[in-house]
Amino acid sequence: MSKTHDARRVVITGIGVVAPGDVGTKPFWEMLTAGRTATGTISSFDASPFRSQVAAECNFDPAAEGLSQRQIRAWDRTTQFAYVAAREALEDSGISGETDPLRTGVMVGTACGMTMSLDREYAVVSDEGRLWEVDPAHGAPYLYDYFLPSSMVREIAWLAGAEGPAGVVSAGCTSGIDVVTHATDLIRDGAAEVMVTGASDAAISPITVACFDAIKATTPRNDEPETASRPFDRTRNGFVLGEGAAFFVLEELGHAQRRGARAYAEIAGHAARCNAYSMTGLRSDGKEMADAIRAALDRARMDPTDIDYVNAHGSATKQNDLHETAALKRSLGEHAYATPVSSIKSMIGHSLGAICALEVAASALTIEHSVIPPTANLHEPDPALDLDYVPLRAREAQVDSVLSVASGFGGFQSAIVLTGPGRTQ
Known part of the structure; x- marks a missing residue:
């Protein structure tokens, strides 16, 4: 272990959450500790043709969360989740106005990126799959942003006023840990003092459900959606697809102490x-x-x-x-x-x-x-x-x-x- 890593310790000073159930860290924690489930029958589209028809959907209203009509129109649901969670983390940390922009970075994790918007736009440009040669004239003007998960990083960087290291980690289902640890290492290596980091996915769409149906990874327990996710139980038979985001403000310990910040935990x-x-x-x-x-x-x-x-x-x-x-x-x-x-x-x-x-x-x-x-x-x-x-x-x-x-x-x-x-x- 290097002397740099020995000297530079990293703590979490802000948390923001968008999860199935109500939006926010407090409702998230209250639901978990109450042992309540947020799984149910998929409501965002007709899932009846699929083997697995259950999911854990977020009760998320972008307008109620303060997003403008322009943001709602331009951003995929994944970006909307990321922005709202990162905003809560920044507010929770109380760090706004106390950072050097060049020493503040952003790292965002995602497995699927802008699945829902890409799925929707493909249906539009192909006339619901009727056309083999699609017509790009009918695509949304934001289609290129949907293709690039880094567009999320841009929005979070602008939100945080961050001009330091920035990037995306996409490693499938480990992305949420991997992005946090990569951001941690950037602080430990001295590349940043503060990192805004987390992961977001909103992929409850026909293409995603079809993919997991094909390998029988998701549960077919459609008649009991509220109790369909049964880890470690003898009757378990697959996972329940979910969506959501969690973001953090990570700080070098000394930086957090100098500004009197509350730390939740050390990485x-x-x-x-x-x-x-x-x-x-x-x-x-x-x-x-x-x-x-x-x-x-x-x-x-x-x-x-x-x-x-x-x-x-x-x-x-x-x-x-x-x-x-x-x-x-x-x-x-x-x-x-x-x-x-x-x-x-x-x-x-x-x-x-x-x-x-x-x-x-x-x-x-x-x-x-x-x-x-x-x-x-x-x-x-x-x-x-x-x-x-x-x-x-x-x-x-x-x-x-x-x-x-x-x-x-x-x-x-x-x-x-x-x-x-x-x-x-």
């Missing part, structure tokens, strides 16, 4: 691995995720016994929950059996690239409030899964450190360790 360590094995397959022994966890703990200078809670990937697919449980046992050893583990996907679904950012937010809030969110819908434990998955009800507990993990198509495995802001290294 103590992180790591990523790839299994170089399969696009969708996972080894049953969880080796690659375990390797990422151990590397993240090493970077944080922590032992497995230091972890108080694991915010799980917990997608509710048969193979993921087995893979993840094996990885936790392999990396944490006997301490895995004493460590609470839960999946918030049971309540808000799987919002692809955004979900890990939402899980980082939940992890920081767990430290802040000393409450562990439950795994909802876990009524029938799977005998093959024998850890403490915090079923059904939230649990009060002193939590000083959280491990959050992610697994994505392509074999990507990521881990991040958050600790209380008062911890010394």
Whole structure:
């Protein structure tokens, strides 16, 4: 570990959330700790022809969130989510007017980019798919922006007045962790003092639903949409598609202390691995995720016994929950059996690239409030899964450190360790 990394510590001083349920960090946390689910039958289009017809949709009104008619017309739903979440994070941090623009950067994560607008515009230019040679004259004037996820970065940079490092991380379902850790490293390396970072995805569209139907990754439990997401349960049969965004203000610790900022948590360590094995397959022994966890703990200078809670990937697919449980046992050893583990996907679904950012937010809030969110819908434990998955009800507990993990198509495995802001290294 370099001396630069030793000296420069990074804390979260602002959080903003758009998630299924009501918009905002406070409603998000209240829903999680109440164990309520936001999953239901898809309402944004007619999903009846599809195998899976359930999703966790955001109750989001862009006009009510203060977006102008011009912004609403020009921006994809993914950008609207990102902007509203980043605005809340900036307001929460109280950092406006206290940063050097050239030392402030923006990194945005996404798995799918502007799926909904691209889906809609293709239908327009192809006359609902009737024309093989599409007519671009009928496309929206913002079509090029929809093609480039970096258009989100531009909007957040303008919002934050950031003129420093900027970019996009798109690594599938691990994007939400990977973008936060990349932003963290920019601060640790001295490239920035402040980073506005997070992830957004709004991809509940026919093309996305069709893609996951094709590989049978999503649940067909259409008759029970409110309880369709069942991580670690014996009856689990696929994930529930979601949408949302979570953004953060990250600061170098000294910078935050000098301005008297409140810190939710410190980003103590992180790591990523790839299994170089399969696009969708996972080894049953969880080796690659375990390797990422151990590397993240090493970077944080922590032992497995230091972890108080694991915010799980917990997608509710048969193979993921087995893979993840094996990885936790392999990396944490006997301490895995004493460590609470839960999946918030049971309540808000799987919002692809955004979900890990939402899980980082939940992890920081767990430290802040000393409450562990439950795994909802876990009524029938799977005998093959024998850890403490915090079923059904939230649990009060002193939590000083959280491990959050992610697994994505392509074999990507990521881990991040958050600790209380008062911890010394």
